[in-house]
Amino acid sequence: MPQEITKNTQHTAEGLLLFIDRYKNKPRLASLILIFLDQVQELEDALFELITDRTIDAAVGVQLDILGVIVGQPERVGLDDDDYRTIIKARIKVNRSDxxxxxxxxxxxxxxxxxxxxxxxxxxxxxxxxxxxxxxxxxxxxxxxxxxxxxxxxxxxxxxxxxxxxxxxxxxxxxxxxxxxxxxxxxxxxxxxxxxxxxxxxxxxx
Incomplete structure (x- = not known):
């Protein structure tokens, strides 16, 4: 069974807690490290959005159009998101069909x-x-x-x-x-x- 993916929103705080005693209470060093920790958090946020918000069931609008192009069903032909989502799922079954x-x-x-x-x-x-x-x-x-x-x-x-x-x-x-x-x-x-x-x-x- 695939493991559920949980978003970590505490990269910055957790990173600062990893300082050894020698480097604690060093505001300049903390400010420097914060730059990198914030980038790690931004990367986590972006990757989690890619995983969760761009699945077939979660994608809407242009994101859903992109998924349609990927699977070979690029034309909506007047379909709303819900109906187009079903057609995309059908196209995936077609792609796997023998x-x-x-x-x-x-x-x-x-x-x-x-x-x-x-x-x-x-x-x-x-x-x-x-x-x-x-x-x-x-x-x-x-x-x-x-x-x-x-x-x-x-x-x-x-x-x-x-x-x-x-x-x-x-x-x-x-x-x-x-x-x-x-x-x-x-x-x-x-x-x-x-x-x-x-x-x-x-x-x-x-």
Missing amino acids: GHAEQLIEILALVATLTGVEQPAEILLLDVPPAALRISLLTDIGPLDPLIVFNLLNDARGAGIKLDFIYTTTLKADTFTFGGDGPNDPDKGFFNSDTPSGGKFGNKEG
Whole structure:
């Protein structure tokens, strides 16, 4: 287990206490040593800020933008700090991915927390011969940009594998279904003169 890092704010006072008796009560010497001790404290403060205030969970604004550039997700595309933070975490998972289906599902599940719908999200992944994957988000994608999601998933896929991302911009209750998909709801199939709206189809990236 990693050891918790504790900030030391007493470098100056602790340094002065290390004087041997011969050099105690020497104000000029103390003034000289204080110059170096103060620099040590400033270095501690700066390093602690670097460790704590620039982590993904703590960084804000420009600091978060820098982290996005570092991991390969430099574009916010209108995202606020909290949402951008989630996308950065997803990009890190992408960078570590070796294309396994479970990893793609994990990435989509993470970004799906930004959709505003009840979690956990419903995800379906199908292996499409000879060399393709179709991954579907069965819950409303909401305000999330589907292109951001597709780019993450596409970068995480295995080499030589085509990927299709299927999503819907409507509630699951309004999505198109055939009678054999579950309870036969005539309002969710093809439209007719009685139900001119019908069910709504999904969308695809890829």
